[in-house]
Amino acid sequence: MGMPLSDTPAEVETNRMLESFGYTVLGNIGGGSFGQVKVATSIKHYKHVAIKILDRRRMSSTEAKYFLERELAILRILRHPNIVQVYEIIAMPTGKVFIVMEAAETDLAKKLKRVANIPENQAKKWFSQLVSAMVYMHEKDIIHRDIKCENVLLTVDNQVKLTDFGLSDFSLGFPMLTQCGTFHYLAPEILMGVPYNAKKSDVWSLGVLLFVMLTGRLPFRTSRPKDLLRLQHRTLDYPWWLDIGRSCRDLLSKMLEVNPNKRPSMAMVAQHPWLLPCYKR
Structure with missing residues (x-):
């Protein structure tokens, strides 16, 4: 499920971060408007999840302030059976943000x-x-x-x-x-x-x-x-x-x-x- 993992130092570090939160990355499944998306197994949810990864350090101040914060605010509001369910939003001190959501076929x-x-x-x-x-x-x-x-x-x-x-x-x-x-x-x-x-x-x-x-x-x-x-x-x-x-x-x-x-x-x-x-x- 997903494309093979990259072994770049940045990817390895990201995967380690996610593992510390109970997510084992299996592969990459694409990208969204401002970040990449990985598929992982979850010991918290006992299922596959999709994790959108955003990095404030790689965004301009405008992108970080308006697009990212607005997306996070909207995701916290939306609850509908035909809108992807968000399980968890993890904001790291390093500037990375992990949006953990349900995975699809x-x-x-x-x-x-x-x-x-x-x-x-x-x-x-x-x-x-x-x-x-x-x-x-x-x-x-x-x-x-x-x-x-x-x-x-x-x-x-x-x-x-x-x-x-x-x-x-x-x-x-x-x-x-x-x-x-x-x-x-x-x-x-x-x-x-x-x-x-x-x-x-x-x-x-x-x-x-x-x-x-x-x-x-x-x-x-x-x-x-x-x-x-x-x-x-x-x-x-x-x-x-x-x-x-x-x-x-x-x-x-x-x-x-x-x-x-x-x-x-x-x-x-x-x-x-x-x-x-x-x-x-």
């Missing part, structure tokens, strides 16, 4: 590399869980700002868990200006650099994710910001679009509405007829 991006797409009935179940998590977050005035397939974990019991809150923030009712997120999932208003309602931008990103789940493709494929903005204004009429059920297409069209004022809230998405049969708060 894989993530949605890796799943989509193995299969062409997710069948609509299965996609509906997973998507309803993500919407439930996002409604919960938005009700607490917390925005994710980096919704994408890589940040959706899949568990052994076929549940999804939203993860990586490194770019998350508190939404206090004011328009935001920070341009952040993953390029192909960015809402038009973020690309245009205008003040935006971040909750509505989360809705857009989740709409892109749903499209990718159902088709195995990005709805807007380009590497240039100007071209992405142009494509976002076009009607979704690709051949594989017709393989999606009518009700689901209606939901996607609403979530991928270019005008954020016409785009539904996350709570409205939860009430769409396509989701209602399996949506749970």
